Amino acid sequence: MAPRYTRLVESLPASVPFVGPETQERERGRPFAARLGANESVFGPSPGAIAAMERAASEVWMYGDAQSHALRTALAAHHGVTPAHIIVGEGIDGLLGYLVRLLIAPGDAVVTSDGAYPTFNYHVTGFGGVLHKVPYRGDHEDPEALLARAAEVDAKLIYLANPDNPMGSWHDAPTLQRMIAQVPEGALLVLDEAYVELAPEGTAPPVVADDPRVIRMRTFSKGHGLAGARVGYAIAAPDLISAFDKIRNHFGMCRISQAGALAALADQDWLHHVRDEVAQARNRIAAIARDNGLAPLPSATNFVAIDCGRDGAFARRVLAGLLERDVFVRMPFVAPQDRCIRVSAGRPQDLDRLAEALPAALAAARSQGS
Amino acid sequence: MAPRYTRLVESLPASVPFVGPETQERERGRPFAARLGANESVFGPSPGAIAAMERAASEVWMYGDAQSHALRTALAAHHGVTPAHIIVGEGIDGLLGYLVRLLIAPGDAVVTSDGAYPTFNYHVTGFGGVLHKVPYRGDHEDPEALLARAAEVDAKLIYLANPDNPMGSWHDAPTLQRMIAQVPEGALLVLDEAYVELAPEGTAPPVVADDPRVIRMRTFSKGHGLAGARVGYAIAAPDLISAFDKIRNHFGMCRISQAGALAALADQDWLHHVRDEVAQARNRIAAIARDNGLAPLPSATNFVAIDCGRDGAFARRVLAGLLERDVFVRMPFVAPQDRCIRVSAGRPQDLDRLAEALPAALAAARSQGS
Numbered sequence: 001m002a003p004r005y006t007r008l009v010e011s012l013p014a015s016v017p018f019v020g021p022e023t024q025e026r027e028r029g030r031p032f033a034a035r036l037g038a039n040e041s042v043f044g045p046s047p048g049a050i051a052a053m054e055r056a057a058s059e060v061w062m063y064g065d066a067q068s069h070a071l072r073t074a075l076a077a078h079h080g081v082t083p084a085h086i087i088v089g090e091g092i093d094g095l096l097g098y099l100v101r102l103l104i105a106p107g108d109a110v111v112t113s114d115g116a117y118p119t120f121n122y123h124v125t126g127f128g129g130v131l132h133k134v135p136y137r138g139d140h141e142d143p144e145a146l147l148a149r150a151a152e153v154d155a156k157l158i159y160l161a162n163p164d165n166p167m168g169s170w171h172d173a174p175t176l177q178r179m180i181a182q183v184p185e186g187a188l189l190v191l192d193e194a195y196v197e198l199a200p201e202g203t204a205p206p207v208v209a210d211d212p213r214v215i216r217m218r219t220f221s222k223g224h225g226l227a228g229a230r231v232g233y234a235i236a237a238p239d240l241i242s243a244f245d246k247i248r249n250h251f252g253m254c255r256i257s258q259a260g261a262l263a264a265l266a267d268q269d270w271l272h273h274v275r276d277e278v279a280q281a282r283n284r285i286a287a288i289a290r291d292n293g294l295a296p297l298p299s300a301t302n303f304v305a306i307d308c309g310r311d312g313a314f315a316r317r318v319l320a321g322l323l324e325r326d327v328f329v330r331m332p333f334v335a336p337q338d339r340c341i342r343v344s345a346g347r348p349q350d351l352d353r354l355a356e357a358l359p360a361a362l363a364a365a366r367s368q369g370s
Numbered sequence: 371m372a373p374r375y376t377r378l379v380e381s382l383p384a385s386v387p388f389v390g391p392e393t394q395e396r397e398r399g400r401p402f403a404a405r406l407g408a409n410e411s412v413f414g415p416s417p418g419a420i421a422a423m424e425r426a427a428s429e430v431w432m433y434g435d436a437q438s439h440a441l442r443t444a445l446a447a448h449h450g451v452t453p454a455h456i457i458v459g460e461g462i463d464g465l466l467g468y469l470v471r472l473l474i475a476p477g478d479a480v481v482t483s484d485g486a487y488p489t490f491n492y493h494v495t496g497f498g499g500v501l502h503k504v505p506y507r508g509d510h511e512d513p514e515a516l517l518a519r520a521a522e523v524d525a526k527l528i529y530l531a532n533p534d535n536p537m538g539s540w541h542d543a544p545t546l547q548r549m550i551a552q553v554p555e556g557a558l559l560v561l562d563e564a565y566v567e568l569a570p571e572g573t574a575p576p577v578v579a580d581d582p583r584v585i586r587m588r589t590f591s592k593g594h595g596l597a598g599a600r601v602g603y604a605i606a607a608p609d610l611i612s613a614f615d616k617i618r619n620h621f622g623m624c625r626i627s628q629a630g631a632l633a634a635l636a637d638q639d640w641l642h643h644v645r646d647e648v649a650q651a652r653n654r655i656a657a658i659a660r661d662n663g664l665a666p667l668p669s670a671t672n673f674v675a676i677d678c679g680r681d682g683a684f685a686r687r688v689l690a691g692l693l694e695r696d697v698f699v700r701m702p703f704v705a706p707q708d709r710c711i712r713v714s715a716g717r718p719q720d721l722d723r724l725a726e727a728l729p730a731a732l733a734a735a736r737s738q739g740s
Contacts, residue, residue, distance in 0.1 A: 002582055003558045003610055004526050006475040012616040020621070022435040035432070044431045053430065053626065057423040060598040060630065061414045062405070063591075066390040090460060090622050097619055105376040119620075126617050156374050188373045212372055221433075228430040228625030240373055246382040247496050249464050250489075251390070254624040255598030256423065260430065 008106060008128050017118040021328050033326040034353035036344040039165065039195075039303045041225035043277045043347070045260065046270035049226065052263035056256040064255035071262050075233055078265060081209045084238040088261075090252050092194055092217045092232035097123045098248050099190065099215065099234070103156045104129035111150045112159040113141045115166070115334030117192065120159050129157075136337060139297060139305075140169040143179040151184040158183065161192040163199050166332040166342045168299030173205040180205065183213040188240075191216050197223030197271060198278055199300035210237045222302055223271055224264040229257035278302045281345035288355045292362055297340065305332070305340040308365075312338035317368055321361025327353050378476060378498050387488040391698050403696035404723035406714040409535065409565075409673045411595035413647045413717070415630065416640035419596065422633035426626040434625035441632050445603055448635060451579045454608040458631075460622050462564055462587045462602040467493045468618050469560065469585065469604070473526045474499035481520045482529040483511045485536070485704035487562065490529050499527075506707060509667060509675075510539040513549040521554040528553065531562040533569050536702040536712045538669030543575040550575065553583040558610075561586050567593030567641060568648055569670035580607045592672055593641055593648075594634040599627035648672045651715035658725045662732055667710065675702070675710040678735075682708035687738055691731025697723050 021038060025031050035042065044050075068088035076083045089095040096119065104110060106128030112120060114133035124131055132153050134145040141164050150158045160179070163170035171179075176191070183189050191214050196204045207216065215236035221227035231253070234241070264270070285304040286296035295307040308315040312335050319331050319341050331341045343354060391408060395401050405412065414420075438458035446453045459465040466489065474480060476498030482490060484503035494501055502523050504515040511534050520528045530549070533540035541549075546561070553559050561584055566574045577586065585606035591597035601623070604611070634640070655674040656666035665677040678685040682705050689701050689711050701711045713724060 001555055003473055003613075004556055005472055005613060006478075008475070009472050009613065009616060014612065014616060016436075016615060016620050018436070018620070020433065020436040022439060023437055026439065038433055040433060041431050044428065050427050050430075053427040054424045056598075057420045057427070057626075057630070058414065060420075060423065061411050061595040063390065063408055063410060063597045064600075065392040066386075066388070067393055069392065069396060090619060094619050094622055102375055102379050103373055105378070108376075185371055186374055225431040227433045228426075230434075230622060230624050242384065243373075243375060243379065245386060246379060246384060249460060249467055250386050250388070252460050252464055252600060254600050254627055256427075256626050257624055260427070 012126060017122045024323070024328065030326070032328040034346060034350040035328050036346050036350055036354065037328040037330040038227070039222060039301070039344045040227045041222060041274060041302060042345070042350060043225060043274050045225035046264050046267035048267045048270070049224070049260045049264040053256045053260040056259035060255055062255060063251050064253045064258050066250045068253055068258055071258050074262055074265050079207050079235060081207060081235060085209055085235055085241060086233055087241045087244045088231065088233045088253060089248065090232070091221060091230040092192065092219045093119050094230070094252070095217060095232050095234050096120050096190070098244050100124055100127050100129065100157070101247055102243050103188065109153040109155045110157045110159070111146055111153065111155040113146065115332050115337045116141060116159060117161055117165060118333065120190070136167065139167045139337065140164065140171065143171065143175060147179065147182050147184065150187050155187050157190055158187055159190045159192065161194065163195045163203065163300035165195065165301065166330070167305050167337060167340070168297055168301045168303055170199055170203050170300040173202050176205040180211065180214050189214040193217060194219045195222050195301035198275060198302050203300060207235055212237045212240070215240060220261045220264055223274055224261070225274065226257070226260055226264055229260050230254065231257050231261040278345045281351065284348070284351045285343050285345070285354070288351065288358060292358050302345040303342050305342050307340050310339060314365055315339050315341055317365035318361050321364045322357050325357035325361060327357045382496060387492045394693070394698065400696070402698040404716060404720040405698050406716050406720055406724065407698040407700040408597070409592060409671070409714045410597045411592060411644060411672060412715070412720060413595060413644050415595035416634050416637035418637045418640070419594070419630045419634040423626045423630040426629035430625055432625060433621050434623045434628050436620045438623055438628055441628050444632055444635050449577045449605060451577060451605060455579055455605055455611060456603055457611045457614045458601065458603045458623060459618065460602070461591060461600040462562060462589045463489050464600070464622070465587060465602050465604050466490050466560070468614050470494055470497050470499065470527070471617055472613050473558065479523040479525040480527045480529070481516055481523065481525040483516065485702050485707045486511060486529060487531060487535060488703065490560070506537070509537045509707065510534065510541065513541065513545060517549065517552050517554065520557050525557050527560055528557055529560045529562065531564065533565045533573065533670035535565065535671065536700070537675050537707055537710070538667055538671045538673055540569055540573050540670035543572050546575040550581065550584050559584040563587060564589045565592050565671035568645060568672050573670060577605055582607045582610070585610060590631045590634055593644055594631070595644065596627070596630055596634060599630050600624065601627050601631040648715045651721065654718070654721045655713050655715070655724070658721065658728060662728050672715040673712050675712050677710050680709060684735055685709050685711055687735035688731050691734045692727050695727035695731060697727045
């Protein structure tokens with residue numbers, strides 16, 4: 001007899017939000033030559049962070065500090081709040097899971113954009129929540145539509161990423177401040193700022209300690225180049241932060257990762273260096289797109305969405321052509337955003353591979369099309 | 371207005387299963403001189419594992435493989451099963467959380483021993499399960515009583531640790547095999563074998579692939595000395611293993627930790643070395659106990675429970691005396707096991723501190739007592 005799963009678990013699909021590049025490589029039987037699909041930072045973390053992790057490796061017989069105290073203290077100083085305003089967790093993905101678990105019981109309403117971060121949706125579905133989706137508007141998430149739908153369905157959570165993934169678009173701080181001010185009674189805005197360190201100055205609204213209407217999600221995976229270390233954090237009112245302690249995996253944070261994140265935060269020069277590298281890479285990706293008659297979208301992130309100019313089926317063929325030519329990229333899941341492919345910032349040699357592969361991938365996509 | 375938590379979350383206590391040593395050090399205002407409370411392996415991980423983690427540090431800009439493929443493949447070979455029988459997760463704690471989520475809806479029955487692993491209980495309570503506890507029998511978890519209670523309450527999960535934490539006691543493989551054979555229809559045995567690499571040969575029953583009655587939990591935190599890396603795994607029938615994919619944090623595994631665990635598994639010589647060190651440390655802890663007129667319990671783990679010969683209040687005073695004297699130890703939470711303190715295996719210099727502090731801690735405990 002099989003284990004008796006909960007009714008909710010029985011109802012869940014076996015699908016996963018993302019198929020990792022390693023999984024794809026195993027299925028293909030050969031490695032990718034350019035890894036430009038997961039919005040990782042090929043420019044790497046701060047050398048200081050690498051050194052800190054190397055040092056921490058020999059202390060890894062000790063559990064990590066369950067309170068991530070040193071890191072939370074440094075983050076609090078960085079953001080002008082107190083450690084009680086900050087929770088550190090196993091990436092934003094882990095924190096989103098905990099947050100959904102805190103708020104969402106079967107049948108509860110959640111609002112997001114159609115085509116926004118699938119891992120958030122995965123968690124909402126996983127706890128029985130009901131997703132209400134509003135369309136993007138001009139390739140931007142639409143704050144007014146999100147708020148209106150939230151009021152309509154009495155949403156407990158509203159998700160918005162700024163800058164947005166997968167389109168790279170963004171709103172400025174005043175727009176976000178207006179949105180926060182209008183969050184309906186009983187709703188909480190999940191403001192996912194995974195990419196905000198790479199956005200223009202003035203994209204992140206000021207952190208307002210104790211504001212009960214918003215929780216800000218940040219990560220060391222993108223600008224700080226520590227994706228494999230799994231360190232995310234959230235900034236929110238202390239009551240909400242302390243609620244995580246009721247359910248989280250208290251000793252879940254890798255000790256080495258905590259040390260790496262602490263050193264990464266201290267090296268803001270490296271972050272500026274990465275911003276420069278990313279800006280150059282975005283320009284190069286845009287140029288490669290234009291050279292092939294395609295339209296790059298403006299981006300405040302470490303990736304560029306490239307409008308392939310036709311429908312989703314066409315873009316999927318372009319994507320397949322790039323994968324065949326050993327260039328790992330991804331694309332939006334939902335129309336009309338799925339007319340694009342999404343290319344992460346790479347080093348010159350990575351983007352050379354893209355420049356080489358794209359013309360052939362496009363030609364193949366066109367010849368296969370109807 | 372505060373976020374609208376679920377009714378279940380509102381009902382949960384703010385308490386945490388364990389207060390970490392770093393938290394205690396911050397509260398005390400000074401560090402411990404000997405860290406003997408969390409059953410960590412002060413002997414450290416394999417030098418090969420440290421080297422692998424140092425190498426992985428510079429690749430940490432990449433997300434870890436979401437399938438932990440290399441590690442699962444090596445573990446499968448080690449245990450004579452297939453990778454489809456193995457799930458890797460963020461420590462046994464993380465895997466226990468996922469397992470409880472898969473099976474336990476509010477009101478569902480779970481059976482464990484009174485005084486067994488509190489983090490398991492934390493997860494059960496956290497998902498609304500109802501815990502039914504049976505007493506230890508002669509400082510051992512009691513398979514027959516667990517099975518009987520499970521049948522009585524129609525339990526979905528039965529928890530047993532072999533060897534046991536916090537007492538260090540163990541059952542032999544035939545006892546476990548009989549227990550597995552008698553798991554009631556509709557129940558699943560969670561066999562937590564966190565310490566089994568440190569137990570006498572013949573403690574672990576053979577792994578029977580595809581047995582739907584049991585899930586085995588293993589970790590790199592104890593014998594392998596990688597507590598801070600957060601790598602646990604479970605062995606079970608493929609159907610149950612694949613169910614984890616419906617809910618787990620797919621990209622939750624630290625890339626550095628995966629590399630460390632893979633190298634640790636390959637270095638069985640180091641594990642044998644650690645077994646020897648642990649055996650010596652257990653003997654020394656037992657000798658220190660006897661020198662102070664206390665009774666060490668036999669142990670198949672990397673810790674020794676020391677019977678302080680009186681009640682829980684007395685043992686708590688002894689514990690407090692050791693903490694005051696900068697020796698970090700813990701103790702069982704529940705009577706009658708709470709007549710003991712629990713001391714992790716340490717290096718000679720760590721146990722020197724224990725030998726130094728224990729007489730004074732005992733004298734103070736006796737003088738404070740009624």
